[in-house]
Amino acid sequence: MAATRKQNVQAAAGLVPAPRRRRTIVLAMIHGKGGVGKTMIAVHLAAVLAHMIDPGHTRPHRVAVVSFDPQLSAGEWAASAGRRGLRLRFDYYPLHNDPEGIEELIESGQYDYILIDTGGWLDNNEGIDVAMRHADRVLMPVTPDYLVLPPTVKTVREVIVPSGLPCSVIPNLWDTRNGTRKIDNLKGWIDRQGWPRPQRAIRRYDDLSDSPERGLTVPDFEAPHIRLQTMLDFSSLAHAVCPEAQDALRPIVAMLEEQEEQAEIAKMAAKAR
Ligand SMILES: Nc1ncnc2c1ncn2[C@@H]1O[C@H](COP(=O)(O)OP(=O)(O)OP(=O)(O)O)[C@@H](O)[C@H]1O
Numbered sequence: 328m329a330a331t332r333k334q335n336v337q338a339a340a341g342l343v344p345a346p347r348r349r350r351t352i353v354l355a356m357i358h359g360k361g362g363v364g365k366t367m368i369a370v371h372l373a374a375v376l377a378h379m380i381d382p383g384h385t386r387p388h389r390v391a392v393v394s395f396d397p398q399l400s401a402g403e404w405a406a407s408a409g410r411r412g413l414r415l416r417f418d419y420y421p422l423h424n425d426p427e428g429i430e431e432l433i434e435s436g437q438y439d440y441i442l443i444d445t446g447g448w449l450d451n452n453e454g455i456d457v458a459m460r461h462a463d464r465v466l467m468p469v470t471p472d473y474l475v476l477p478p479t480v481k482t483v484r485e486v487i488v489p490s491g492l493p494c495s496v497i498p499n500l501w502d503t504r505n506g507t508r509k510i511d512n513l514k515g516w517i518d519r520q521g522w523p524r525p526q527r528a529i530r531r532y533d534d535l536s537d538s539p540e541r542g543l544t545v546p547d548f549e550a551p552h553i554r555l556q557t558m559l560d561f562s563s564l565a566h567a568v569c570p571e572a573q574d575a576l577r578p579i580v581a582m583l584e585e586q587e588e589q590a591e592i593a594k595m596a597a598k599a600r
Pocket residue numbers: 358360361362363364365366367368396398400445446447448499500501529530531532533535536537
């Protein structure tokens with residue numbers, strides 16, 4: 328966080344502790360195909376990061392979602408939340424008409440994390456060009472759908488590799504009702520390409536697909552078991568893609584894993600009765 332002049336003067340006078348300066352981390356959601364979960368993951372990952380206390384500041388992370396997608400899907404959350412009198416945990420900036428405006432946001436130093444959501448096509452996509460120039464890391468969601476594989480390879484070859492940016496390929500939309508075969512195949516395929524990925528896939532939940540309409544994000548889901556599962560999926564993702572927050576996230580992920588295991592045991596015991 329950038330310190331204001333007033334804060335620095337106060338700090339020098341011994342009135343308040345000097346605020347620790349940390350650069351904004353920019354994460355770009357990129358995939359040359361629509362429907363893989365770029366917007367979904369940007370919004371919920373942003374909410375989970377904003378829900379967490381930054382250990383260096385003893386305050387929640389300050390997070391923004393910036394949309395370069397003219398479809399403005401991420402704006403649906405803000406609009407629905409507003410209609411229901413709810414507030415999102417992050418700031419939202421639709422910058423599809425002025426993608427270069429992100430530079431000012433980054434330089435303002437007011438955010439710990441900025442997540443950029445981009446449109447799902449590669450040709451003449453100015454948003455992707457600008458995102459790649461400002462990003463520290465790229466997140467590429469993929470789904471267990473055969474038709475997603477060729478555009479994934481194309482995106483890596485044409486956008487990710489030339490940028491030299493670190494990229495994490497995120498298995499999304501794991502339908503647990505069908506067991507693990509399909510998601511394991513997808514993870515195996517990602518591993519054979521030599522691409523880094525988080526260990527845990529994001530599961531498919533109706534509550535996630537309903538979330539834009541309801542203006543909710545995972546820390547605010549009402550059903551306790553869904554909140555637990557989605558918090559686990561997205562906290563694990565944050566742990567995998569935000570190394571600077573890993574110390575804070577490790578105990579949270581361990582606690583959520585433990586709670587999910589206990590909930591599973593209780594469910595099995597109830598069934599057996
Ligand atoms: N883990 C999930 N569980 C349930 N629904 C999901 C999940 N991930 C994505 N979806 C749903 O899949 C659809 C596509 O997701 P999303 O809009 O995030 O994709 P996208 O990559 O941003 O697409 P586009 O490039 O068109 O913007 C949405 O209806 C979303 O609600």
